[in-house]
Amino acid sequence: MREIKYREAISEALREEMIRDKTVFVMGEDVGQFGGVFQATATLYKDFGASRVLDTPISEAAIVGAALGSALAGLRPVAEIMFVDFTSIAMDQIANQCAKFHFMTGGQAIIPLVIRTQGGVGIGDAAQHSQSLEAWHAHIPGLKVVMPSTPADAKGLLKASIRDDNPVIFIEHKMLYLNEGPVPEDDDYMIPIGKADIKREGEDVTIIAWSKMVVDSLEAADDLEKEGIQAEVVDLRTLNPLDLETILTSVKKTSRVVIVHEACKTGGFGGEVAALIMENAFDYLDAPVERVTGLDTPIPYAEPLYRAVIPNPDWIKKGVKKIL
Amino acid sequence: MQATKQEKIDLYRLMYRIRTFEEQSFVSFNKGLTHGVLHLCIGQEASAAGCIYDLKKEDYLATTHRGHGHVIAKGADLKRMFAELLGKETGYCRGRGGSMHIADMEIGILGANGIVGGGVPIAVGAGLAIKYRGLNRVALSFFGDATLNTGAFHEAANLASIWKLPVVFVCENNLYGISVSIKKACALDTLANRSAGYNIPGVCVDGNDVMAVREAANEAVERARNGEGPSFIECQTYRHMGHFTADDGKYRPDEEVKYWKEERDPIKNFAKQLLDDKEVTQGGLDSIHDEVKTEIEQAFKFAEESEPGHVDDLLEGVYNQPAANQ
Incomplete structure (x- = not known):
């Protein structure tokens, strides 16, 4: 099997799902022309254009909140929060809104939403760009929390997350992006969420x-x-x-x-x-x-x-x- | 803007329905039938009715803790609303949400919201979906004066403006954020001026004049549908009651409350105008009142007679279970 990098597996999953389903789109800071600070959305802008790969202002609460609103109105957003440390700035939208909307509307609200982010210690990124905050998110009923370790898992789990009808916090690790590994090319290759x-x-x-x-x-x-x-x-x-x-x-x-x-x-x-x-x-x-x-x-x-x-x-x- | 007699009667009926719903809600709160406090919109009916009356079923709105009026104006089922306040299985949220989380996804009600500012980015997201999908819809975002000072409002307003989204921001300025006067919380004399910072056109209207509200709202909705981007409307209004049902609102001067109740009541004043213009007779108004009261009584009876929200499947409701393709 061909081997690709973890970050390429991420962008491949996004690309395949965007081709498969026109309601899937990507939004976040510097995800467009720049391709994301870790290049996980590289070339998507070129292929899908500004209408489906949306560069946002530095407005984390609005990124997550708008993603939620768009999900309630028929889309399947993949919102990127550049560092998991920055989910703190969007925490109302994540913990009070996304996580609870399905439950507190008695099951009416269906929220196919992925928040892609990355965490962990890198190379001298210091205290506000290096945390591992998965416990925060795992503590909130209503969220799914996914943390892949290999390129194959990253691709399969991201595709499954995009197809899931629940809000998923998808936490990558900045020191894994360049790791290489075998990754299936099958369009329907997915790893089920919730399987170790x-x-x-x-x-x-x-x-x-x-x-x-x-x-x-x-x-x-x-x-x-x-x-x-x-x-x-x-x-x-x-x-x-x-x-x-x-x-x-x-x-x-x-x-x-x-x-x-x-x-x-x-x-x-x-x-x-x-x-x-x-x-x-x-x-x-x-x-x-x-x-x-x-x-x-x-x-x-x-x-x-x-x-x-x-x-x-x-x-x-x-x-x-x-x-x- | 010309309004037909029927439209005026409809608007009156709608405002009266909202008020009667709220009055019945207060009665049920005082009887201990609701499970939490309520944020009643008595006195603010004109902004809900005027902004929403002309919307279509497929248009969206996101509102606040004080959202009963908006939800009713959008066409929500009063039976299911009362049932929700009473924590019943037949309620909009099966007793899981309550007053602050009433939603009806079938008619574009993306929820009331318990977090000040929380619903604004959500409405903007609906606007994003409208534009993305090429639909001729609009998303209304209702919020109070206090929301203007949240970060979420700022971020969302800016996003709507730069992306020219079909969103109408409706700020219901009732002069107080719980007990704190807007004069202490905001340096602006006219809150609508805030919108200039986002390059969003803003207007300030008498929020208790339903026809003035309707005119401003329809202009904003038309701009949105024409792809001209968001608008901002400040509706100057007042809540007759405290912030919530356990608040007597004593932080407000008596003469101020009296003025708004007696001189500026949106329903009383509109009734007078309709009578003066001979659009309706007192007998006509009386029969509207009777019909609405019957409707409210029946809706409340339905709620009272419904069974409580089911406990046995609470945990199954945390996630949407039949996740696609898994």
Whole structure:
């Protein structure tokens, strides 16, 4: 299978869905001629024009609110919020409007809407451009939260998100955009929202991760194998809805769990996963659930400083060894 | 603008229907039949009736916590509205939404809204969809004076203007944001002047004169349908009651309240005008009153007799379940 970059998988998904369905359109800051600050919408403007690839002012609340209004009036918007940090500026529209409209109208409002954004620590982007805020969004009933780790998952999940009749927060990771991987070319290739994926099988320990931490976990698992430890890596891919079944099956198999996320620890989604494992598989555990997470700090600017506050394969290996 | 006798009677009936609905809502609140507070629009009926009377079913509107009047003017079913206030299964939102979230997607009502400013970008988004789909529709955004100071209004107004969207912004200036006078909250004497900053034409009208409102609204709607972009209308008006049903509104001077109730009541004044112009007799007005009261009584009875909103499928309603192609 041909290999393409994660960001190319994103733009390929958008392109295919825009061709398939004329109501699908893209809006956001610098998504047009510029192609997005991470080039995830590159060439769409050239091919579909300004009427379907809309450069917006820097108005996050209006971007999400207008996307919602357009969804209520028959369109399938894909709105880009340039950094997940900026969802804070659109939070009324995300949390109070998009998430709740279907429920609070007694099911009348159907909201086929995707908010594409990206997060995580990059290269010296500092505290306001580096956060991992998935727990905020996963905490709001009514939103779906998707965080792909590979180009194939990115394409398949984005296509599924666009075809979904619910608001989806689709969080990419800025350090994954240039990663390459095999991606199917089939127009109807989709990955169902709410299905985790076992990225590597193993018997000794389950590592649960999402987004870029899947990549780091796989690297850690390769190293651990050299030491005779077989780690299973579960990529959640979707935080809400959560594939608890796949998590529990793996936990029951290995009896030891390390949860890895880049977001800071307190209030992080790892705590939710840990609690669900306690509630549903406590008797299967041979050790306490271990969390390997970002530290509880804003992300610093300088490289040695930011590297000191987010997990890496060494941290993950240490976490595994702690509970073996 | 010439209005036919029938149109004038219709407008009167519509305003009277809104007021009677609100009065009955207040009665039901005081009896403890509603499950939350209500933001009544008594005194503001002319702006709802005047702006919406000529809209078509497929046109859109998004409104606010004080939205009963707009929803009724757009053609909402009074039975389902009362049922919603009473938390019944037959309500517009099956008791999940209540007064602040009444919506009817079938007739373009994109919801009342509990967040000040929250509905404005949504109306603009409907305007975007209209333009994108090449439809001859318009989207009206209703909001109060206090909304002018939210970021969401600013962002949405600018977006509507740069994209020349078919949106009409209707600011119902009732002089207070809960208890705070607009004079303390905004440096403008005429709120319509705010629209100049977005290069959106703005007018200020007597929001209690239904014919003046209708004329301004229809001009704005025509501009929108002609592809000339958004307009802004400030309707100067007043709520007779407090901000919500648990607020006695004592922060307002007695003489001010008295003036608006006695001198500026949109329904009373329009009735007088219709009688003076011999468009209707007192007997004609009386029969409108009787018909509307019967309609309201029957609608309320329907709501009272309906079963409560179902609890058993609450969680199934969080997401739209039959997601396409999954």
